[in-house]
Amino acid sequence: MRSARAVAHTNIALVKYWGKRPPAPGLPDLNLPAVGSLSLTLDRLRSETTVGPSDHDLFTLNEGPGPADAAAKVFRHLDRVWQAAGHAAARPPCRVASVNHLPTAAGLASSASGFAALTLAAAAAFAWDPGRAALSALARRGSGSAARSLWGGFVRLERGSQPDGSDCRAYPLHPASHWDVRLLIAHTAKGPKPVGSTDGMQRCRETSPYYGPWVETSEADLAAAEAALAARDLASLGEIVEHSCFKMHACMMATRPPLVYWNGTTLEAIRAVWQARAEGLVGYVTSDAGPHVKVLCPSDQADALAERLRAVPGVQAVEAVAPGPDPHVEVLP
Ligand code: 2P0
Numbered sequence: 001m002r003s004a005r006a007v008a009h010t011n012i013a014l015v016k017y018w019g020k021r022p023p024a025p026g027l028p029d030l031n032l033p034a035v036g037s038l039s040l041t042l043d044r045l046r047s048e049t050t051v052g053p054s055d056h057d058l059f060t061l062n063e064g065p066g067p068a069d070a071a072a073k074v075f076r077h078l079d080r081v082w083q084a085a086g087h088a089a090a091r092p093p094c095r096v097a098s099v100n101h102l103p104t105a106a107g108l109a110s111s112a113s114g115f116a117a118l119t120l121a122a123a124a125a126f127a128w129d130p131g132r133a134a135l136s137a138l139a140r141r142g143s144g145s146a147a148r149s150l151w152g153g154f155v156r157l158e159r160g161s162q163p164d165g166s167d168c169r170a171y172p173l174h175p176a177s178h179w180d181v182r183l184l185i186a187h188t189a190k191g192p193k194p195v196g197s198t199d200g201m202q203r204c205r206e207t208s209p210y211y212g213p214w215v216e217t218s219e220a221d222l223a224a225a226e227a228a229l230a231a232r233d234l235a236s237l238g239e240i241v242e243h244s245c246f247k248m249h250a251c252m253m254a255t256r257p258p259l260v261y262w263n264g265t266t267l268e269a270i271r272a273v274w275q276a277r278a279e280g281l282v283g284y285v286t287s288d289a290g291p292h293v294k295v296l297c298p299s300d301q302a303d304a305l306a307e308r309l310r311a312v313p314g315v316q317a318v319e320a321v322a323p324g325p326d327p328h329v330e331v332l333p
Pocket of ligand 1: 015144146197198287
C-alpha cells in the first residue's frame with residue numbers, strides 16, 4: 001500500500017435524512033436510510049485525512065490521539081474498504097491522521113466530511129479506484145450523510161428499495177456554481193449532543209407515532225425540492241427546507257422519552273429569521289440533530305441576516321458559508 005490524502009467538505013441537508021431501514025436477514029448492516037435526502041456541500045468546512053502504512057493501527061484526530069470509540073469506527077471502516085477492494089487477506093496495519101476544519105470540535109465518528117475523506121484516502125492508499133459512486137456507497141456505511149460529501153454543490157442521496165443497497169445511490173444534481181446562495185450557521189451551544197444520530201433515529205423508528213408519516217411524505221418533498229432547486233426558486237425551496245426540518249424535529253419530539261435537540265436560543269434564532277422575513281429579508285431556517293440554526297439565503301442577504309442572528313441573546317457566533325467544491329485526493333510520495 002501507499003500513502004494518500006483526501007480532503008472532503010461537509011454538507012447540510014436541505015431535505016433531511018432521518019431514520020434507517022432495519023438490516024435484511026442474512027445481510028450485514030449496510031446503514032441504509034429510510035428516506036432519501038438532498039444536501040448542499042459547504043465551502044471551507046472540511047476534513048483532511050491521510051492514510052498510510054504503519055507497523056500498527058494508529059489513529060490521530062486534530063493532531064492528538066483519537067478517542068478509542070472513534071478509532072474503532074475508523075478501523076472498522078478501513079476493513080470495509082479493504083474488503084470491497086477485493087482483498088481476502090487481512091488488511092495491513094495503517095496510520096490514519098484526520099484533521100477537521102469544522103466550527104465545532106465534533107468527533108470524526110459523526111462527521112459527514114470525516115467518513116467521506118477517510119473512504120477516499122483509504123481507497124487511494126489501497127490503489128483502488130472503483131469510481132465515486134461506489135465510494136459514496138462505502139462512505140454511507142460509515143455515516144449516512146457522508147455519502148453526500150463525495151460531490152460538491154447540490155447532491156441527492158436516493159433511498160432505493162433493494163435490500164442489498166444496490167439502488168441506494170448518491171449523485172450530484174448541480175455544481176456549486178449553480179446558485180449564489182449562502183448558508184449561515186448560528187451556534188447556540190457548546191459541547192457534544194446528548195443523543196447521537198444513530199441512537200436518535202432508532203428511538204424515532206421504535207417509538208414515534210410520526211415516524212411512518214415522516215417516511216411516507218419524504219419522496220414528495222425531495223421531488224418538489226429538486227424542481228425548485230433546478231429553477232433557482234428560493235421561495236419554493238425554502239418552504240420545503242423549513243417543512244422538512246420541522247417535520248423531522250416533530251418526529252423526534254414525539255419519541256418516548258422525548259428527543260429534543262433544541263435549546264431556548266434555537267427557537268429565538270428561528271423566530272428572528274422569521275421576523276426578518278416578515279420585514280422583507282429572504283432566508284429559510286433548518287436545524288439538524290443539535291441546537292444550532294442554519295439559514296439558507298441569497299448571498300446578498302447574508303450580512304443583514306447574520307446581524308439579526310448575532311443580536312439574539314445566546315447566539316455565540318454566526319458564520320456565512322458558500323457552496324463548496326468536490327473532494328480532492330492525492331497520492332503522497
Ligand atoms: C442529515 N442528519 O440529513 C440528517 C439531518 C442529522 C439530521 O445525517 O447514523 O451522522 O451515521 O448514518 O449521517 C446525521 O446522521 O447518521 C444526519 P448515521 P449521520 O444531515
